[in-house]
Amino acid sequence: MATRKIFAGARLRALRNQHRLTQAELAARLDISASYVNQIESNQRPLTASVMLALADGFNLDLSSLMTDGSDRLLADLREAMADPLFGEAVPNLQELKTVTANAPDMARALLTLYEAYRKSNERLNSVDAALTRDPQSGMQTAYEEVRDFFHYADNYIDPLDRAAEALATELGEFGPDRLNRLIAYCQEAHDLRVVLTAPNRPEVIKEFDRAGRTLSINTRLEPSSQFFQIAAHLAGMEQTTLLDQLLDAANFKTADARAIARMGLANYFAGALQMPYGAYLKAAEAHRYDIEELGQLFGASLEQVAHRLSTMQRPRERGVPFFFARVDAAGTITKRHSATALQFARFGGACPLWNVHRAFEAHGQITRQLAETPDGNRYLCLAWSSEKRSGGYHGITRRYAYALGCEISHANRLVYGSDVDVTRDRFDPIGISCRICERRNCPQRSVPPLGAGISIDADRRSIVPYQIG
Structure with a gap:
């Protein structure tokens, strides 16, 4: 099996800037040439084992942090934004998006901020009432x-x-x-x-x-x-x-x-x-x-x-199982979200209705389990439960929430909830991030077509979803 090459240009550049070092000064500390540092920061050369060890010793870094692709969540956010029909046929392909998130993460974040401002401006302009309020924050990312x-x-x-x-x-x-x-x-x-x-x-x-x-x-x-x-x-x-x-x-x-x-x-x-x-x-x-x-x-x-x-246990050299965690209200809105896994939550729409967190309200007081697979082929062990928070007596306010906690299936055997999982035989439910960017064509729970995909409607045939994705 071939060893995966580690490209970490943005992370190395951020580390160098954090310590206020020039490329030549960093090269001296790593005992390599300045041109080699330049090539690594430009993602023209991968990190070698000797360079990773030098970084770990010289800067007290966790090797696993260098080997983890921290651009995954940024890539997921960027793909979701680029799925908007606004971009038409000018949408970069997946490899180009990966290049941007790896080499220019600040540019990717700036683009996301700009898209979010555009989206919010559109939402406000589509509502006369909202337009008349002349909100000074209109179109800006909220606090x-x-x-x-x-x-x-x-x-x-x-x-x-x-x-x-x-x-x-x-x-x-x-x-x-x-x-x-x-x-x-x-x-x-x-x-x-x-x-x-x-x-x-x-x-x-x-x-x-x-x-x-x-x-x-x-x-x-x-x-x-x-x-x-x-x-x-x-x-x-x-x-x-x-x-x-x-x-x-x-x-x-x-x-x-x-x-x-x-x-x-x-x-x-x-x-x-x-x-x-x-x-x-x-x-x-x-x-x-x-x-x-x-x-x-x-x-x-x-x-x-x-x-x-559990979702915060990411200390260098003392990492726990990487979890995602989310809190969802009764309307399906994600009110709290964190992920140390490849699973990312939708920024611009609702969560997948096939996710077991939505069924937690029905099984109040119980922890339910779901084996799930996302369109990218990643598999997860998902736990969900619900609770009530009461304020006052009979007439007091009751807040109801459902919670989701999960990890990639490769860590399932470390959890008491995954001791009986057989990845070769057990069924994994197909879930996605949100309908607007989900690539699945035959999901009976789909609420809207995916952005950027054409649809066709057959007047002589009707399925659960009244259109076919082109």
Whole structure:
């Protein structure tokens, strides 16, 4: 079997810029010629084993990060955008798109931003009411979408914040039922912050901070796992101010709103990492074969928190199973998404209706399993479940969500859920990213034709889908 060549020009160039090195200086550190560095950065030459080892030793890199094609998600996003009829016959072929994402990832992201602005402008112009509002943000990427992309392209792993949380977790001590009380005591001792569990006047209020009295009020109706999380997120804003500012400055968000949302997201990241510190969590996950219910019991966390944390286990040289994770509301909208796998979620449309996450609402309280195959031939083990979040009593608000967690089938034997999978005999359900870019021609669940593909209609014959894809 031939060894796959590793082209990592963009990653090497980003590494060199990060360390403010010229090509000649990097060449000296790697003991190769400057022209060789230039050829690698231009993707004219692949990385050799000796160069990869030199990069790993000289820059403390994980070899697996060099061997992983980080452009997969960018390529999926670009293909989806290019499927729009707007581009007509001028659509680049797959190889050209791969070249762009590998050699000019910043250009690819800029094109995606431009397309998203075009799409949103069109949506607004198609609605007279929206046009009359004269929204100053019309046609621009929303703040939430900008933050979503920030975490998306960081593989949902923020190393310095993760390690800071792990250090504090060590200081708090071993896990147990009194860990919440220890966190509350730490807030008082280290920051003179008084934490009280109380029932707020409005049941939808999760937490409230009284700056003058230095008192943080947490809704007592929350589960203990959520109480811990909310306290930890607030603590992040107090202890990690400098680090948060550095991360936000480096991200260079376009608006103050995006920066504020990202700060909240980073604080939440810290909270999850404090609740489930990386080293201990990875060890437990491997020991319990990624049983999310067992992990929830061990770390006093909800299944959503457990699954979300599993999607972040991408620390160099200490990687866990690469997972995708998504949260879906009752309308089918993906409200949270992360993927460390080749599976990417639709940016511009709804998710595939054949995906088992949509059936999770019917099997409330159960974890269901699906073996799925995407049009690119990749196969996945998909888990799904649903939950309800209540605020108040009988007349209170109930929020319902379904959750999806999965990995490529090659990792299934590491999971308790995949111990009986037989890839040679078991049936894999055909799923896609979204109908608008799915290449499957005979899907009975198709809602719209794929963009960029012609259709034909036979007046004398009717199938479930009333047209044939050309």
